[in-house]
Amino acid sequence: MADIRFQVHRFNPETDEKPYYQEYQFTPLEGSTVLDCLNYIKWHLDDTLAYRMSCRSAICGSCAMRVNGHAKLVCQTQVKNVVRPDGTVRIDPVGNMPVLKDLIADMHGFWTKMQAVKPYLMPTQPPPSANQEYLQLPEAFRLFEEEATCIMCGACVSDCTSLESDKQFLGPAALAKAYRFSADTRDGRRHERLEELIERGGMWDCVRCNECVQTCPKTVAPMEAILKLRQMALKERLTDSIGARHVTVFTDIVGRRGILDERELPVRSLGFNPVKLLGMAPVALQSVLKGKIRPLEPPHKVKGVEDVQRIHREMEDGS
Amino acid sequence: MEYPVHDILIIGGGAAGLRAAIAAAEARPDISVALVSKVYPMRSHTVSAEGGTAGVLRSDDTFDSHAYDTVKGSDFLTDQDAVELFVRAAPEEILQLEHWGCPWSRDPDGGIAVRAFGGMSVKRTVYAADKTGFHLLHTLFQTSLRYSNIRRYDEWFVTALLVDDGRILGVTALDVRSGQFLPLLARAVILATGGCGRVFAFTTNGMIKTGDGMALAYRIGAALKDMEFIQYHPTGLPGTGILITEASRGEGGYLLNAQEERFLQRYVPSRMELGPRDLLSRAIITEMEEGRAFQGPYGAYVQLDLRHLGERLINERLPFVRELTQEYLGIDPVREPIPVRPVVHYSMGGVDTDTEGKTSITGLYAAGEVACVSINGANRLGSNSLSECLVFGARAGRAAAHGAADAPAPRAEVIAGRAADEERRVAAWLTRAEGTERLAALRDDLRHGMERGVGVFRTGEGLREVLGKIHDLRGRLARVTLDDRSRIFNTEWTAALELEFMIDVAEAIAIAALAREESRGSHTRRDFPQRDDVRFLKHSLAFWSREGPRVGYRDVAITRWPPEERKY
Numbered sequence A: 001m002a003d004i005r006f007q008v009h010r011f012n013p014e015t016d017e018k019p020y021y022q023e024y025q026f027t028p029l030e031g032s033t034v035l036d037c038l039n040y041i042k043w044h045l046d047d048t049l050a051y052r053m054s055c056r057s058a059i060c061g062s063c064a065m066r067v068n069g070h071a072k073l074v075c076q077t078q079v080k081n082v083v084r085p086d087g088t089v090r091i092d093p094v095g096n097m098p099v100l101k102d103l104i105a106d107m108h109g110f111w112t113k114m115q116a117v118k119p120y121l122m123p124t125q126p127p128p129s130a131n132q133e134y135l136q137l138p139e140a141f142r143l144f145e146e147e148a149t150c151i152m153c154g155a156c157v158s159d160c161t162s163l164e165s166d167k168q169f170l171g172p173a174a175l176a177k178a179y180r181f182s183a184d185t186r187d188g189r190r191h192e193r194l195e196e197l198i199e200r201g202g203m204w205d206c207v208r209c210n211e212c213v214q215t216c217p218k219t220v221a222p223m224e225a226i227l228k229l230r231q232m233a234l235k236e237r238l239t240d241s242i243g244a245r246h247v248t249v250f251t252d253i254v255g256r257r258g259i260l261d262e263r264e265l266p267v268r269s270l271g272f273n274p275v276k277l278l279g280m281a282p283v284a285l286q287s288v289l290k291g292k293i294r295p296l297e298p299p300h301k302v303k304g305v306e307d308v309q310r311i312h313r314e315m316e317d318g319s
Numbered sequence B: 001m002e003y004p005v006h007d008i009l010i011i012g013g014g015a016a017g018l019r020a021a022i023a024a025a026e027a028r029p030d031i032s033v034a035l036v037s038k039v040y041p042m043r044s045h046t047v048s049a050e051g052g053t054a055g056v057l058r059s060d061d062t063f064d065s066h067a068y069d070t071v072k073g074s075d076f077l078t079d080q081d082a083v084e085l086f087v088r089a090a091p092e093e094i095l096q097l098e099h100w101g102c103p104w105s106r107d108p109d110g111g112i113a114v115r116a117f118g119g120m121s122v123k124r125t126v127y128a129a130d131k132t133g134f135h136l137l138h139t140l141f142q143t144s145l146r147y148s149n150i151r152r153y154d155e156w157f158v159t160a161l162l163v164d165d166g167r168i169l170g171v172t173a174l175d176v177r178s179g180q181f182l183p184l185l186a187r188a189v190i191l192a193t194g195g196c197g198r199v200f201a202f203t204t205n206g207m208i209k210t211g212d213g214m215a216l217a218y219r220i221g222a223a224l225k226d227m228e229f230i231q232y233h234p235t236g237l238p239g240t241g242i243l244i245t246e247a248s249r250g251e252g253g254y255l256l257n258a259q260e261e262r263f264l265q266r267y268v269p270s271r272m273e274l275g276p277r278d279l280l281s282r283a284i285i286t287e288m289e290e291g292r293a294f295q296g297p298y299g300a301y302v303q304l305d306l307r308h309l310g311e312r313l314i315n316e317r318l319p320f321v322r323e324l325t326q327e328y329l330g331i332d333p334v335r336e337p338i339p340v341r342p343v344v345h346y347s348m349g350g351v352d353t354d355t356e357g358k359t360s361i362t363g364l365y366a367a368g369e370v371a372c373v374s375i376n377g378a379n380r381l382g383s384n385s386l387s388e389c390l391v392f393g394a395r396a397g398r399a400a401a402h403g404a405a406d407a408p409a410p411r412a413e414v415i416a417g418r419a420a421d422e423e424r425r426v427a428a429w430l431t432r433a434e435g436t437e438r439l440a441a442l443r444d445d446l447r448h449g450m451e452r453g454v455g456v457f458r459t460g461e462g463l464r465e466v467l468g469k470i471h472d473l474r475g476r477l478a479r480v481t482l483d484d485r486s487r488i489f490n491t492e493w494t495a496a497l498e499l500e501f502m503i504d505v506a507e508a509i510a511i512a513a514l515a516r517e518e519s520r521g522s523h524t525r526r527d528f529p530q531r532d533d534v535r536f537l538k539h540s541l542a543f544w545s546r547e548g549p550r551v552g553y554r555d556v557a558i559t560r561w562p563p564e565e566r567k568y
Ligand SMILES: Cc1cc2nc3c(=O)[nH]c(=O)nc-3n(C[C@H](O)[C@H](O)[C@H](O)COP(=O)(O)OP(=O)(O)OC[C@H]3O[C@@H](n4cnc5c(N)ncnc54)[C@H](O)[C@@H]3O)c2cc1C
Pocket: B011, B012, B013, B014, B015, B016, B017, B036, B037, B038, B039, B040, B041, B043, B044, B045, B046, B047, B048, B049, B050, B051, B052, B053, B054, B132, B133, B156, B157, B158, B159, B192, B193, B194, B195, B204, B205, B206, B208, B209, B212, B213, B243, B345, B346, B367, B368, B369, B370, B382, B383, B384, B385, B386, B387, B389
């Protein structure tokens, strides 16, 4: 391997006014992970560098950091796969969390949100007997098998675009955890869980950018879990939220007309709420200017609306 | 000054610590339980356990069979009364975890599945794919959130135990986040700090397993029991030491030497790949020494072959093995054998306790890998240790909860002076004058020295050499200075404190190994190749003293299984 220049985010709150990058240059051993490289820096070049690590085998969740701008477990990342053409690798702390020092982020908010979704089993039936397990078929486990592999590293939260603009959003990790328990056949409080999660900051506030699915170092696919939560909520008739109304109204309009009428959607999703509707005004104006909404055109059906309606029927029968 | 006061303070957020916290909080909802951990609880090394946790759940299995396997596996050095109690309690704990939501792998009928494990004569190891420790730890952590009387101190590093007149009064700790030093007072303290594998260079253990709790107890006069027994796991990845779980052999994997021979037929013919770990590790090292191993960039190795298991079984039961080998070696076990070699894995020894976790210091308990009850004797059977964390974690939690009721409230004025001394000692690291030694270099020397001198095969000469080296290291430690003089998240500072713990623990291991002039379980002396029941059917006890460690012995409790020759 050739020399690599590591550009490492540094910030010591006791001495530095603001963060800066420090460069370290050396040739890593063949097969080194990014964590091995940080350890090399710390143990041989500069022991003031601070970062978290524990298992060094991609299971404890300590070492999520941004490598060239994207969150990864550094202990799982081969350095040769992330060297940029100019021979550099940039390492930052995870995003969407305050920085405590160098590569260490404050995960307090992460834990608070995790705790808010009641991440534990709440059975309402007693176990078959004290010395017997609840039965659970392997297929039933498969419903949440992937979500159960979340190691709480915070990588998805780091790269979540919804969180960037809305600090109240529970975020992908906590919502995936909520799905994991809602989908568990042994749990008895699915309805109550879902009821809380349709509120502001909950399942409807994900903008479905898919970043979390790509960034998750395990196979959790948080956004998919959020979509499954939404389906569950609709099935449980928890439709009284802007997000749920948005989806139902969306489906209804397209079903009737074969096309989305952007004029009808916000009014029916938000309900008659002058304050919120007024808030939508700038977006509406933009849409009119861009031709996305044509205010003067009467509502109409598109040609072939019957086909759209058939697709809808088939989808619904299928589910 | 006002210090935080709790009824029970638990050091460690792994399986043993969390289980103890829940048990204490349940036993006495009126008491306050503090859980202190140097990392967030789910970063504890329990998370890495892959294979499973043992307990008698099936009608084809019996308590006696589990107990006998354990006693025989231990080379007759367990306390048999403790083992009998342990095997009876393990199934309840495993079911309790299920009731809390742990996703144990299932049989097609929906009941809990079991798999084969080394040294176990029937299938009795419960598992959650090959992420058993991960699921177990997350279940415990998440369940602990339901108890409002458990208060967590995440990322707090305990530096010393406070005692007065033989009674525990609390601990001193560093809040790593702020760098603040603070005594935390308690009526009872439970050590659940895990093992000490990092004392060796090549280990499956994560970075944080530096033996802190063993050293903490040792320094205040508690005995370290059976420290010479260090388990080498037969199948670690060369280079990193990352573990390839025994479950891969439980599911049917083969070990092969360079002649493509399943060489274990010459060592453990009746059990083959499912023989106990001490015998397998010795067999592999012998193959290496006799030139029948492969040679690679990290030295000699043998192969673990899973190819005949097929992709489906590997994906379903051993997904993490596939993930690890692909990521760290670029090898797909579905198509290629995995290179492996023996690696330091587990510490059978630890702080001497009874079956309630009590130590010789009033109010101080220990459970999990830091403790030695002993149910593991000279060689632990794989999958017994998670069950041990659950069983004895819960017992220590309950005992401490009830014990705390009679204990006097700790008084700040009694410990103020001692806490101030400890603070000066710890803070001195930040103000030391320029020295000539580097922390990382010293740590490497210690770890490589232990690897060489206290390996699978040992000699008196090698052990004396290690002890000399440790003595030198103590001198060199005084000349180490830190680069980082700040307080907030100073990981160099905590590493220095860990190195001090490691040196104490290493010395206890080496001195006990030198004193045991026999070969038993994981402890093999080339100069004393036989087991010697007349002199050494005994637990060793290492005590700290100003003049250096002192070793004593105590008889083993034998109830039903008299020692016999150990053959498989
Ligand atoms: C790779 C691997 C695989 C394994 N697989 C299995 C298996 O399949 N089955 C099985 O039965 N066993 C297995 N084991 C063994 C088993 O996992 C461990 O023995 C067990 O998990 C130890 O748990 P513990 O609670 O005692 O300690 P740990 O889980 O190690 O926790 C120790 C805790 O103490 C805290 N701590 C330590 N020092 C301090 C300090 N100074 N201040 C504050 N806090 C501190 C840490 O933060 C941590 O929370 C495996 C071990 C390894 C390494």
